[in-house]
Amino acid sequence: MSAHATPRPGTPADETDAHTWTGRARRWLLKKLPPDKLLPEDQPSYVASWSYVFGMGAIASLLWIVISGIVLGLNGPQWYHVSSLGSFVNSTHLWSVEFFFIFMVVHLWLKFWMAAWRGGRALTWITGVLSFVVSIVAAFTGYLLQTNFDSQWIAFEAKDALNAVGVGAWFNAANVGQLFTWHITLLPLAVGAVVVLHVLLVRVHGVAPPLEAAESDAQLLHNRRESTQPPGYTQPPESTESRDAVR
Amino acid sequence: MTGWLVASVGTVGEGTYFGWDGFTIQSGNLIVIVVMIILFVLALVLPFPGGKRRK
Numbered sequence: 182m183s184a185h186a187t188p189r190p191g192t193p194a195d196e197t198d199a200h201t202w203t204g205r206a207r208r209w210l211l212k213k214l215p216p217d218k219l220l221p222e223d224q225p226s227y228v229a230s231w232s233y234v235f236g237m238g239a240i241a242s243l244l245w246i247v248i249s250g251i252v253l254g255l256n257g258p259q260w261y262h263v264s265s266l267g268s269f270v271n272s273t274h275l276w277s278v279e280f281f282f283i284f285m286v287v288h289l290w291l292k293f294w295m296a297a298w299r300g301g302r303a304l305t306w307i308t309g310v311l312s313f314v315v316s317i318v319a320a321f322t323g324y325l326l327q328t329n330f331d332s333q334w335i336a337f338e339a340k341d342a343l344n345a346v347g348v349g350a351w352f353n354a355a356n357v358g359q360l361f362t363w364h365i366t367l368l369p370l371a372v373g374a375v376v377v378l379h380v381l382l383v384r385v386h387g388v389a390p391p392l393e394a395a396e397s398d399a400q401l402l403h404n405r406r407e408s409t410q411p412p413g414y415t416q417p418p419e420s421t422e423s424r425d426a427v428r
Numbered sequence: 429m430t431g432w433l434v435a436s437v438g439t440v441g442e443g444t445y446f447g448w449d450g451f452t453i454q455s456g457n458l459i460v461i462v463v464m465i466i467l468f469v470l471a472l473v474l475p476f477p478g479g480k481r482r483k
Contacts, residue, residue, distance in 0.1 A: 229476045229478070230471075230476050231470065231471035231472075231474055231476055232471050232472065234471070235467075235471065279460065282460075283460060283463060283464050283467070286464050287464050287467045287468050287471065290464075290468050291468065291471060
């Protein structure tokens with residue numbers, strides 16, 4: 182390690198001096214997502230709308246899906262199929278999935294009619310689509326784990342389609358043990374990873390403004406005026422919360 | 429062993445289906461779709477509490 186790579190404790194690191202992959206990664210991450218964008222204290226005025234609630238509703242539902250799923254997994258099928266408390270937790274697991282999909286679909290509709298992929302948000306839109314698709318597969322494996330005649334019917338209707346596309350060996354709808362692994366480890370990790378990436382991208386680009394906001398919103402008009410300022414102009418600190426309103 | 433199997437098989441009902449001219453939908457699916465449409469419309473028209481006080 183060279184001498185210039187270790188600033189004294191308490192001394193701000195010179196971010197232009199990064200010469201290792203960790204340093205370059207830190208510099209890139211801090212540039213893309215500085216702490217005030219990762220955990221903002223203010224949002225633009227148009228966010229005070231029910232249209233901006235459903236994404237967080239889906240995340241809240243997902244949290245309860247994970248928590249109730251952990252409880253179900255640790256206690257096992259003989260608990261959640263027989264005991265009253267087990268059946269209740271099992272039902273909350275199902276109903277949180279229902280709410281998750283309801284909120285996610287309303288979120289999808291609202292963002293579609295808002296054209297929320299505007300302003301460099303294409304990857305945010307794509308990760309949203311991905312989370313929807315992976316969630317459908319996760320929910321499908323959940324229906325197969327009901328271990329009743331309903332799940333048996335679904336499994337044997339699905340197995341021919343899965344075999345036809347060549348994934349039957351790794352995703353065998355008739356193998357409950359294999360499906361349990363898919364449902365409680367691989368698919369939740371995939372849903373969680375895509376959702377985290379989706380939320381981080383929302384933080385990077387800011388929430389999408391409504392279509393009409395660019396013409397009427399005071400913060401967006403303020404932001405537009407700033408973009409015409411000469412180089413070297415520094416933004417007043419009281420207006421920093423709105424600087425990312427439009428990309 | 430057999431107790432929980434028996435307990436689990438009795439939970440599936442036939443379900444109620446609605447159909448018009450070849451189109452069929454189960455009542456639960458129809459309810460979820462109607463609820464989503466209602467939530468979509470309400471999100472557009474209902475005022476957000478405390479919204480006027482926000483920056």
